[in-house]
Amino acid sequence: DAGVIQSPRHEVTEMGQEVTLRCKPISGHDYLFWYRQTMMRGLELLIYFNNNVPIDDSGMPEDRFSAKMPNASFSTLKIQPSEPRDSAVYFCASSYLSGSKNIQYFGAGTRLSVL
Amino acid sequence: AQSVTQPDIHITVSEGASLELRCNYSYGATPYLFWYVQSPGQGLQLLLKYFSGDTLVQGIKGFEAEFKRSQSSFNLRKPSVHWSDAAEYFCAVGTLFGNEKLTFGTGTRLTIIP
Numbered sequence A: 001d002a003g004v005i006q007s008p009r010h011e012v013t014e015m016g017q018e019v020t021l022r023c024k025p026i027s028g029h030d031y032l033f034w035y036r037q038t039m040m041r042g043l044e045l046l047i048y049f050n051n052n053v054p055i056d057d058s059g060m061p062e063d064r065f066s067a068k069m070p071n072a073s074f075s076t077l078k079i080q081p082s083e084p085r086d087s088a089v090y091f092c093a094s095s096y097l098s099g100s101k102n103i104q105y106f107g108a109g110t111r112l113s114v115l
Numbered sequence B: 001a002q003s004v005t006q007p008d009i010h011i012t013v014s015e016g017a018s019l020e021l022r023c024n025y026s027y028g029a030t031p032y033l034f035w036y037v038q039s040p041g042q043g044l045q046l047l048l049k050y051f052s053g054d055t056l057v058q059g060i061k062g063f064e065a066e067f068k069r070s071q072s073s074f075n076l077r078k079p080s081v082h083w084s085d086a087a088e089y090f091c092a093v094g095t096l097f098g099n100e101k102l103t104f105g106t107g108t109r110l111t112i113i114p
Helices: none
Strands: A005-007 A010-013 A019-024 A031-038 A042-050 A053-056 A065-071 A074-079 A088-095 A110-114 B003-005 B010-014 B019-021 B024-026 B032-038 B044-050 B056-058 B064-068 B073-078 B087-094 B108-113
Touching: A005 A088, A010 A019, A019 A088, A019 A110, A031 A074, A042 A065, A042 A074, A053 A065, A074 A088, B003 B087, B010 B019, B019 B108, B024 B073, B032 B064, B032 B073, B044 B056, B044 B064, B044 B073, B073 B087
Parallel strands: A010 A110, B010 B108
Antiparallel strands: A005 A019, A019 A074, A031 A042, A031 A088, A042 A053, A065 A074, A088 A110, B003 B024, B019 B073, B032 B044, B032 B087, B056 B064, B064 B073, B087 B108
16 A cells, blocks of 8 residues: 655745645545644644534644545645745644554645745 | 654664654543654655554555553564655544544654765
8 A cells, every 4th residue: 555645745825825735545544634744843733624524623823724625535734825934834633443443644744834 | 642752853773773753642431543644745654553453554665563551552663674665644533423534643854874
């Protein structure tokens, strides 16, 4: 399996621009997670989906952030408008529930720089 | 709610020396515990996991961890580190109910000196 695939790996944009991050989960996984990693706050869960439905978006920082999962093999995280404080590494992870056990597998991340 | 503490922000170890990274969790019932490793510019890779059974679990790359309920700990160990082990290490806890969510510690950065 190719693992969780994220694109782009790096994104540099200017303040006010729209940014779209993409994620392809591992085939057969029914959970998808978006995380943000910064030096100050560490690894934060932003939102997660189960069977393409958002379950918990309490970690989404504000209305400028939105996430969608139109099908089982694709998800996007959008920031509009972007701000310099959004600069971070954004990770996507996917998992499936086996019994009561759930193991998350991470993508390589997208490093976002907002100038 | 559960929480994870990794008390060491940064550890430096000589190549060939033994390693122990500390992890303490807070949760009222039996937790599910994980160690992930993040190399520079990479995503998080699962090293090992504990769900139940034997409290000493073996992982990849020669790592092991021991679950100690009495101490609420899940420390990561390796008998002899290699330069390639330099990375950031994250402990995480999940729960029986709502276990799809993980709570991560703040990480321990490991530096290896020759």
